[in-house]
Amino acid sequence: MASNENVLDLKHLFSLSNIRQLAAPLLLLTVLAMMVLPLPAFALDVFFTFNIAISMMVLLVAMYTRKPLDFSVFPTVLLVTTLLRLSLNVASTRAVLLHGHTGPDAAGKVIEAFGHFLVGGNTAVGIVVFVILTVINFVVITKGAGRIAEVGARFTLDAMPGKQMAIDADLNAGLIDDKEAKRRRAEVAQEADFYGAMDGASKFVRGDAVAGILILVINVVGGLIVGVAQHDMEFSRAMSQYTLLTIGDGLVAQLPALIISVAAGMVVSRVGDDGDIGAQFVNQLFNNPVVMVLTATILAVLGLIPGMPNMVFLLLASALGGLAWYMNRKSAEAAADKETATPAQPVAQAVEAHQEASWEDVTPVDVLGLEVGYRLIPMVDKSQDGELLKRIRGLRKKFAQDIGFLAAPVHIRDNLELRPNAYRITLKGVEIGNGEAYPGQFLAINPGRVSGPLPGNMTKDPAFGLPAVWVESTRREHAHALGYTVVDASTVVATHLNHVIMSHASDLLGRQETQALLEHIAKDSPKLVEDLVPKVLPLHVLQRVLQYLLEESINIRDMRSIVETLAEHAPRTQDAVELASRVRMALGRAIVQQLFPGSAEIDVIALEPGLERILGQAMASGGEGGAIEPGLADTLLRETAGAAQRQEDLGLPPVLLVPNNLRWLLARFLRRSVPNLKVIAHSEVPESRNIRVVAVVGG
Structure with a gap:
């Protein structure tokens, strides 16, 4: 039995999931072992090639991420790859100093290739190339990425209270549930942790660049001492051989370091999450034919100047001009297709105009309606997956849970008489709220303790009348950092609609809703409802009692207590005000608890x-x-x-x-x-x- 248990333990240990868990510890042990144990030349070739491959993988993953948190493990990857390069430098230095006198392949073929073929075997060229790569990595890319990460970490931390308030506002408005609110809060905290970790991890790359320069100097001086003193080599030969090996070692380490630094810069410098970096680059840089025409014109003028490389300039000008012409033609075809997609129907309209009127032409007034201008149609268009539709369904469900009855559905229609960005909310055909929303922009609401002004379109929050400003999406994080509560256009409309519905709950409780509420209660307590309505209390009196409660913001979720109280007092009085007062006494504990938790x-x-x-x-x-x-x-x-x-x-x-x-x-x-x-x-x-x-x- 014991042997069988051991076999099962071994199988469990080498299962796929456990192998993945052991991968990181084994990699770290290997890296540490390379610093202590001597490696043969072939092993160095394998590890150097692996280092280059892993850096390319990191760069490609960074390019195809849509937002920084999709690559949240990047700070750890940065640390591990830096440690891998340093351990390879230690191992290759040991190999160069021990076997450098034997020939240019003493530390492996990879170092030999970088030392001979990439710089032509010229030590001066190799040193210059190495210094340039180090300066690019250390001064330009790493410093810029570190600064972006530092500013991003500070702004993210400053914006956390505003983001938390926005999440709480969406939760209270019924736009999201508890699980979604918990996920968003975790994402906000993870974002702050990520930028903080990136701010510290960028120091690894900077230190690695400094270490590369020191290792280069140490290897050259150490190689000269070892070659001349221990192996009786001529000074010039030792200088040439050890310097080329050291330059190859430095280049093969600095190239992956440069690639990793570029990946770090891409991760922290990207804005938006609507596509990967490649798609954003092409769509935003080559999306305007006018820009390409102007660029092609400038290149063509430069190409006509005597003494300039005319062929190159004119070739590029022709390519950009052709691309601009192609894009302009595609835009014209798309516009023509859009015009022909909605043909007019004058004949059908003329026939309809001569038809007799009927009862079908009498349309009932919507209990609750939302009318939008034409620029807000995508927010409520089901075919375009309008975000506002989902939010309205969510707030209607939350209204039923909080207030105690199911309100009439919100009928949404476009109204060309409204301004393009305007909307209005109607109750039984009468306007009870209106405002404006700007899709693609964000409303920064001033809760009363912001640290500075924001440029944009000044307005007021339509739901609560707080001062606010519409800002572009690029200023969203800045607004968070200043203490504003920032919400998108669909959230603005949904919050306003939710506020209006809550404040007009009594008007939404009609005879039909009251009857449906009684039928719902009768499923669990049929005898209780049967004995009250209509035997003792008419339905319209019950409706008026419930409306009195809703007018004073008292929910009617505890319908069992309400019905029992009415059943007790209705035989003595049919006055709705007196009955509402009796119900309030029965609900007193809940009323006081709502006001004073x-x-x-x-x-x-x-x-x-x-x-x-x-x-x-x-x-x-x-x-x-x-x-x-x-x-x-x-x-x-x-x-x-x-x-x-x-x-x-x-x-x-x-x-x-x-x-x-x-x-x-x-x-x-x-x-x-x-x-x-x-x-x-x-x-x-x-x-x-x-x-x-x-x-x-x-x-």
Whole structure:
């Protein structure tokens, strides 16, 4: 049994997944072994070739990534490849000093090829080429890539709060779910870690370039000492042989280093994620025929100057001119195809104009509608995978989960009477919201603590009225770094639509929605619904009670408690206001929990006792509507608004606590002037919650 278990362990150890896990440790052990153990010339050839191959693979992967995080392991790859080159330098130095006197292939054929064929066996040329490659790598590419990584790391860290706020805003608006929000937060943190790691990893390449220069000097001096002192070689012969071997060693190490540095620059310098670098390069540089025509003209003029290489200039000018002509022709053909794709139908329209009118011409008004200008059509076009369609489906689902009933679907149509970038939201044919959106741009919203201005089209956030500015996509990260909350055009429209739907929830609950809600409840509690509607309470009274709750931002998810409360009190009264008050008492724990999460004491605004008596008398004399003297009403509005503002400044929800008989009157009276104020009754506060009065109106 023990032997069988050992066999199984060996099979598990050498499985494909474990071999992949062991690849990195084995590579590091091999690299470290090369620094200590002498390698034969053939092994050096293999490792040098592998070093060149791995650098080319890294460069190609960097070119075909769409965004930096697709190659998140790059900082580690940079460290490993740098360590591999340094260990090869140590191994090749050992081989050159031990066997350099035997001939030019003492350290392998790869070093010999780089030392003889690439520089023609000329030591001066080899040294110059090596120095140039080192300067290009050290001064130009590595320094630039390191600076980009440093700035990217700083901007990414500065932009993290804004990105987190944008994710939270999308989550609260129902545009994304918890899993997507968690993934986006992890991506934001990973992006910051990546640029921070790249900032540090670029120092590896810089140190490698300095080490290459020092190794070159050490090898030349050491080779001369070994050749002349130990092997009795002539100074000139030792100088030539050891220098060529050292130059070959340096070139074969610096070429992969240069390739890796270019890959690092490509990874950190790319902008956007709509394609790989090659596709972006071709599409953006050779996409304008006018630019190529002007370039071809300049080259042709230079080619006509006597003494210039006329053939080369005229050849390139002809090639660019031909390419510009071809692209211009393709654009014209595409425009012609687009025009013929939508033929006019005047005959059919004329026939339709003479048809008799029918009931089919009477179209019902949409409960909830979204009309867009023609430039916003791609955002809502299903054939173009419009992003706004997905967001509207998501926010409608979240509305049903949060509020407690399924609202009517949003009917979307284009309206040529609107401005190209405008949209408007309608409720039963009446406009309840409008704004503008610019596809391809981003709305940078000022939450009140930004560190600087942004250039762009100044506006206001259509949902909440905050100051904002439309900026180009290239300024998105800069806006994040300044503290702005940055969202795209589809998110702007979706957030505005969500805000409007939430604020008009009571208008969206019609007779049909109420009936559908009852049928949904009847699936689990059929007897409860059957005993209430329509035997005890008419459907329209139930609808009005639910609308009263929704008008004061109370969700109706707990329909079981609502129906049970109505079933208890409906036999004694059919007044919707009184029934709504009874339901509020039953939902008091949920109402207070929504305003004051947790179990801490609740901080409220109260009425001065004398003012309570005056309002109670007005309520008693004026019936349901009440009648408040104009001067008293003005004072009440002014003082309540001031107290509510002070509550908001302290970060507390503005809540007014009043007697039961005054709650309905004051809630309706203060709703327009102080929309953020919530009015609750004493009977709605659970006995387990402590009350603390922080402000008194009328005192």
